[in-house]
Amino acid sequence: MKTPLVEMDGDEMTRILWGGIKEILISPFVDLKTEYYDLGLINREKTGDEVTVQSALATKKYGVAVKCATITPNARRVREYNLSKEWKSPNGTIRRLLDGTVFRSPILARGITPYVAGWQKPIAIARHAFGDIYDAAEYQASKGERAYIVVEKDGKELSRKLIRDFSDGEGVVQGVYNTKSSIESFARSCFNYALSEKLPVWFGAKDTVSKVYDGYFKDIFARIYETEYKTAFENAGIYYTYTLVDDVVARVVRSEGGMLWACKNYDGDVMSDMVATAYGSLGMMSSVLVSPDGKYEYEAAHGTVTRHYYAHLKGEQTSTNPIATIWAWTGALFKRGELDNIPELCAFAKRLERATLSTVESGYMTGDLIPLFRRQGITPVKLTTSEFLQKISSALSR
Ligand code: NAP
Numbered sequence: 001m002k003t004p005l006v007e008m009d010g011d012e013m014t015r016i017l018w019g020g021i022k023e024i025l026i027s028p029f030v031d032l033k034t035e036y037y038d039l040g041l042i043n044r045e046k047t048g049d050e051v052t053v054q055s056a057l058a059t060k061k062y063g064v065a066v067k068c069a070t071i072t073p074n075a076r077r078v079r080e081y082n083l084s085k086e087w088k089s090p091n092g093t094i095r096r097l098l099d100g101t102v103f104r105s106p107i108l109a110r111g112i113t114p115y116v117a118g119w120q121k122p123i124a125i126a127r128h129a130f131g132d133i134y135d136a137a138e139y140q141a142s143k144g145e146r147a148y149i150v151v152e153k154d155g156k157e158l159s160r161k162l163i164r165d166f167s168d169g170e171g172v173v174q175g176v177y178n179t180k181s182s183i184e185s186f187a188r189s190c191f192n193y194a195l196s197e198k199l200p201v202w203f204g205a206k207d208t209v210s211k212v213y214d215g216y217f218k219d220i221f222a223r224i225y226e227t228e229y230k231t232a233f234e235n236a237g238i239y240y241t242y243t244l245v246d247d248v249v250a251r252v253v254r255s256e257g258g259m260l261w262a263c264k265n266y267d268g269d270v271m272s273d274m275v276a277t278a279y280g281s282l283g284m285m286s287s288v289l290v291s292p293d294g295k296y297e298y299e300a301a302h303g304t305v306t307r308h309y310y311a312h313l314k315g316e317q318t319s320t321n322p323i324a325t326i327w328a329w330t331g332a333l334f335k336r337g338e339l340d341n342i343p344e345l346c347a348f349a350k351r352l353e354r355a356t357l358s359t360v361e362s363g364y365m366t367g368d369l370i371p372l373f374r375r376q377g378i379t380p381v382k383l384t385t386s387e388f389l390q391k392i393s394s395a396l397s398r
């Protein structure tokens, strides 16, 4: 390798997977060069979360990062890890610094049948990875308080809107924002991704209720599509459609798949887990953050698989699916190879993906996939995580 990959290590079970994947599937085959950032919660606490910012800046500098799942602390985690505060979501911080869009796409293996019988093709989800509740100002209001949206310019108050008068009792308030430039680049990333993958774009929001906020998203998408993409879409035989988000959900379930579903930040967070699970397992969903200036951060869509980690700590052998985390590595290695013109690196990434899929397709897999596997003449075998990694390694060496 020429340029280092930005490596962002993480927490719990996925940190264990991370070490295993590197040791068993990458290091023996690739002259790996990384710039290492430890985003594990202990080190985030130690560095006052500075390490997260540094890793994002390194991604801006080098262009390609691979990230392990990390804990977003809540009150329980503050006690568990003895934290000085509830650090913000590292993914939120990285997305805020890089801007950009998260694309998630299920990893399909022969024999793994989706729960939604009609889904024949992958559904890619584009999650707008900027603003909304992930960078909100929140306040818990007491009885008798009043909350407003106040807008100032040059120290002068321009507007004041009452959100809620809490004279009847306490409650909560949330202030969220988004920006024209971020929504525009979200729309462009979606249309570009759709053109390169030849997928129609479905976008849904709630502009009937949120006329100003969601209406703003809807109008920007419509304008960018009409002025910049319509002709190219028509030539490619694909289309763009907007409907209310609840209608999109219903249509997606009835569809055969094969579209890019553009989602606002929160919808993308929730719906990508739904879609991933419906295709089989959270362990089979890949994810990449693409910034408007072409920086890439690859990761698994799932979290740190805490329940398995606690079993691991008790000395049990777990059967945690490493596939989405392997895809984070192969995605990053492939992109690095592409950017630095190292065809061997790209070829290795594809070979590792094939070795992984062929291992599953020949009946060897982790426990989450067993109930989904249906292939004539093959009885699936449940392996522990390390047995599965070894099995992939043998397939890779062949
Ligand atoms: P999770 O880690 O995704 O796991 C939820 C459940 O999904 C697991 O208990 C497991 O089910 C199943 N699962 C997920 N990934 C799997 C895999 N690779 N192999 C097998 N089963 C898998 O979500 P969570 O438990 O809600 O969150 C745990 C921590 O992760 C939290 O601290 C959260 O902040 C963090 N998180 C991080 C990211 C990120 O960094 N991108 C994303 C989401 C959550 P069974 O227990 O039934 O086997």
Ligand code: MG
Pocket: 269, 270, 273
């Ligand atoms: Mg989520």
